[in-house]
Amino acid sequence: MDRRTAGRQPDAPWEPSPRRDSVPADDDAREQWFRDLAHQATVFGLPIVWQHALLQREAAERPMSTFSHERDLARPGFAAFRVPNVDTLYSSAWIDLTSGPVDVCLPDFGDRYFTVQLLDAASNTQNISRRTIGAARRIRLVSPESPGSPDVPDEDGVVTMPVGSPVTWALMRIQVGTHDLAEVRALQDAVALVPLGGPSVLTVEPAAGDVEDDADAFLTTLDSALRLQGHRLEETALVMRLRQLAAIDDEPARRGVERGYREALALLDASRPLLGTRTGSGWTRVADKGRHGYNYLNRAVMNFVGLAANVVDENTSFNTYVDEHGVRLDGRAGASYRLVLDPPPTTDAFWSVTLYEASTGHLWDAPEGRYSVGSLSGGRDTSAGDSITISHERPAGGTWLPAPAGEFFLVLRVYSPGPDVVSGDWIPAPVRPVRPAGSTR
Template identity: 30%
Template sequence: MTPQAQAMASEAARIAQDCDDAVVQSLPLFEMMRMRAATTARRHPAFGFAAPNPGSTVRWVNQFTHTHRRLGPEDREVVSPNNDTVYSNAWLDLSEGPVIIETPDMGDRYWTLGLLDAWTNPFAYVGRRTTGGRPQRTLVHGPGWRGAVPADVTLTIAAPGDDVWLIGRHLVEDDGEDAARVRESQSLMRLVRPDGSDAAMAVDTWIDGRDTRIPSADLYLSVLDAALRRNPPLPGEHLAWPPAQADLAASLPAVYDRLRTGNHPRDLGGGWAIPVVVRTHWGDDYLARARIARNFIGALGIEEAMYPTAEVDAQGAPLDGSRRYELRFAPGKGPKVGAFWSLTMYRRSDCLFVANPIHRYSIGDRTPGLRHDADGSLAIRLQAEDPGPGVNWLPAPKDEPFYIVLRLYQPHADHLELWFDYPPVRPV
């Protein structure tokens, strides 16, 4: 190869790498805009449809939507769902002024509203851990607002951009009376302007949120150009934008595929790993931020909840329903949390719950009849067959691989600082 050809090849490689870097850095913003389109409603209960055309990308923002029952094996829309809480969801648009989040008396129930900026940083919370269960009025404003805060506002939150994803979780103890109580609380949650009027706005979300394919270069460019005007990179972050469309067309599939297959959870020992370790901001770890946006978008900070995951047993062999296992917490060595913990079972094939005869999809410190041994240890059996009476049983799928997730709500410092000794899953 001639020196000139070598120089040209080197320059082409540099341009390709720069474009890949730009995609890694900008992908969270695109994926958040995709989620905004996917999780906002076409219809408002009072104002009707945001647009008459069913194919329109116009949706309502500054409006809550809620789920009212815990998910089960018949639900297939969300992978690795929890079986502990129901959800409240809203997207805030702060471009026309602040929005007030009104929440009723929640008592001592675990609940949280996590606020994520458009770059997936979980920058603020309202809820049991941070603000308690009393009735609250929380004002959220964008970076350009300088108005007066109403006297009855209990908390003021400054958002770094005009778009904020509000993800709420409410603990539900059963699917009957307690679920009805939570539903009533959800019905009292409102998003209003400082003058008390409904804050709902109809906005163009720019994209079909149902399309989960790798985006085309022209769509990616158009969505990013619009989103960046509303949500610029935070101070200290420089984004080289825009790349050439031809370079972007080559980078997008390569980067998306690499992020899907190259996720690297943090090893916790004993066969356990944690896929998400963030508190309030990803900092300059753009690669980790992009991996989470690609694989676990919407993750809250670890001070709110942690999700250690085990896919292998004590010998490093993949967990499989053809075998029987035990997870044993020694006396005084169980999960340390300020709210509650649960252990959830999923099939590896589709990352969904395992249907079983006792309709148990998770087990934890709130499970009725949970039995400790005489020495105070806690043993949980993971297997397809019923182990008999007096055994804490989390049913596994028969003759197929599975994995488990240990959900820790309001984890103590032992978990947060990664000191906790997670016991391995041992074959029986």
């Protein structure tokens, strides 16, 4: 070996410098720089931040790896997330895998529909359901990032399921039928989470503020979430670039961050129609739910509209804000609409149509609590051609879905959908105006 090179180490050109990257010195350029960074951070980070803010709130209320059960169906004012269904009881848990695996132990649900949806930090989804695990009753959740996992032997009848984040959101849904709330509540209580590494010792930082309206709170929460949950290796360059947002120390930078954050939220709001594939009948078939990969705009819009959308194999959904002529759905001034699903969607479980206020994504406070109609509320799975009237005023007869005196949208959910629904071969019929707004009888 040449003595002149002995003991020398080759350069490592991609080893990060300890020095923070430069930012423009000119005020206008500096504002634009941070505006662009904040816009990127908002689109990339929205599902991460909004979900982590929910974790922060709920971790302050109950231990990790413990279910909290909604004992009644969602109603107006439901605060956990937007666009909830009114077909199932929800249960929510944040499962901590940082100390080792956690077993999910299930009761016998019989023929009743259920799923335990598992969401990673960026809202990518897996399901524990009859579709994915068959008759298995014990599912072992494991995380590759879990340090010090106990040596847990394989057991007969245990299904091992790797998940995407050290802390995973489990959202359980159990079908509610007619007059069986007590039975469904008992099933909720029978689902057990068993940490094999002992009780959780994880500390979750308190919420930084209103992440839906405060740029500083949003960015602080994004930093907390990424430090807790990590990120994909392929996202390292993006995450490192966004760390420049820690250098906000002057007025031009703060103006840029605020502008970028507000403009990104406005973009997401305007992009609601991009949620899926237009069917040609006014409905949009919501696509790629829970399978976002690196489609950051798609996943941000999806979560901006409502957290915890499930994959199409488990729950295929359609939404529409317009009638068959492309006119916004609006219940004011005597407007009335009719929806006829003939044939109805094929399903191994059931389907429903639910109405929400367009401005908020929340349930409207409808008379008689009629927020939804479907195959469990009138037998339309066996009565092809039956129609749904959607109006502010009660119709003379038939199935009525009450609408507010204002703009609204509809979501059609098909649980355990048939192959023609999953493939897109079946699409819902258009919403037809019977009386347009402002007409007289």
